[in-house]
Each structure stands twice: as structure tokens, then as C-alpha cells.
Amino acid sequence: MIIKKTKEYCKKILASSNCEKLPFHNLMHTQEVVEHAALIAKEIGLDSDQTEPIIIAAWFHDTGHSRTYFGHEEISKELANEYLTSEGYGTKKIEMVLSCIDATKMPQRPSNVYAEVLCDADLFHIGTELFFCKKLLLRREWELEKIKTYSDWEWHKTNLAFLKKHKFKTSYGQIILENTKLKNIEKVKNILRYY
Secondary structure, three states, X not given: OHHXXXXXXXXXXXXXXXXXXXXXXXXXXXXXXXXXHHHHHHHOOOOHHHHHHHHHHHHXXXXXXHOOOOXXXXXXXXXXXXHHHHOOOOHHHHHHHHHHHHHOOOOOOOOOHHHHHHHHHHXXXXXOOOHHHHHHHHHHXXXXXXXXXXXXXXXXXXXXXXXXXXXXXXXXXXXXHHHHHHHHHHHHHHHHOOO
16 A cells, blocks of 8 residues: 555656656656566565565655755655655654665665665666666766766766676676676677777
């Protein structure tokens, strides 16, 4: 019940604010993160009670973009805390939700398996063939938000550095997603050979 209510609450925020204008951090991204969090949680053997706070955190993790771009995680945590408290969600479960959201800050620093699941779900795309499509959306978002405009060479170098530094946190990420991430690294290296 709480997951369904959270989904509707967060969808309203994500579909009626600055989030709807973002090419990457939008409702579609959040829905994908929720799906991937559920998949990873199931694959590593978490039960429904353990998975619940992760899914709630997944719905909330980017809602802070409705108010700010940088530091949006803090706003996401405020929104989650306020909503879940009003719904009578348990204090310990709220703390779990907030720790999951907090762990998605870059660089990711999860402190427990729940946060590890959300971190891998948030960056799931880098371990798939969708990486190249998603990074174009992120590049456009950074241009629109006046964060930085990259030359093609700079963008590919930035992505290569990010992929090389990144480590998946869960066993699912390390076994399943890592292989495609390594292939994506090789593809980016091949692209950079043309510069």
C-alpha cells in the first residue's frame, strides 16, 4: 500500500516540475531505477519487507530536482522524510530510505546492502547497451542546465574516466552488469582513437 501511494506522490512531483524538462533525470529514469532496484533486490535474495524501503527510496531519489539541480539529494531526503512521516511510516524504515537516497550522491558511498541495491539501480544503464543513448541525454541535460558544455572529445574522455573509476556494489552488478560495462569501456576507447 505504501509503495503504491509513494509512487503516485512521486509521479506527481516528477511530472509537474522542473523534472519533466530534464532529458535524463526525469520520470522515465525514476521508473527504470524502481524496476532495476526490484530486479536486483530479488536476484540477491532480499524479501519484500527488505525491498520495500529500497523501492520507496528509488521513487524519491531524484524528486529533489524539482527544486534544485546541485544537492538535489538533500531535497529528495526532505521530501521523503516529510511524506513518510505524514504517512506514519516507521522511524527506522524512514532512516533506511534516507540512507539509500544519500548513498546515490556522487561518488556513491553506500553503507549497507539496501543502499548498494539503489546505487546499482541508479547506474544500471552503464552496464547495458543503453549506455550510449543515456549518456547523450545526460550531456544534453548538462547543456540545458548550464552545467558544462563539452566538445565530443572531452565528453568521451569524461565518460571513459567515469566508467573506469566506477565499481558496482552488489553481486548482481558485479556479475551481470560489469561485463557489459567493460564492453562499453572498450567502445569508448575505440571512439577516442578517432580523435
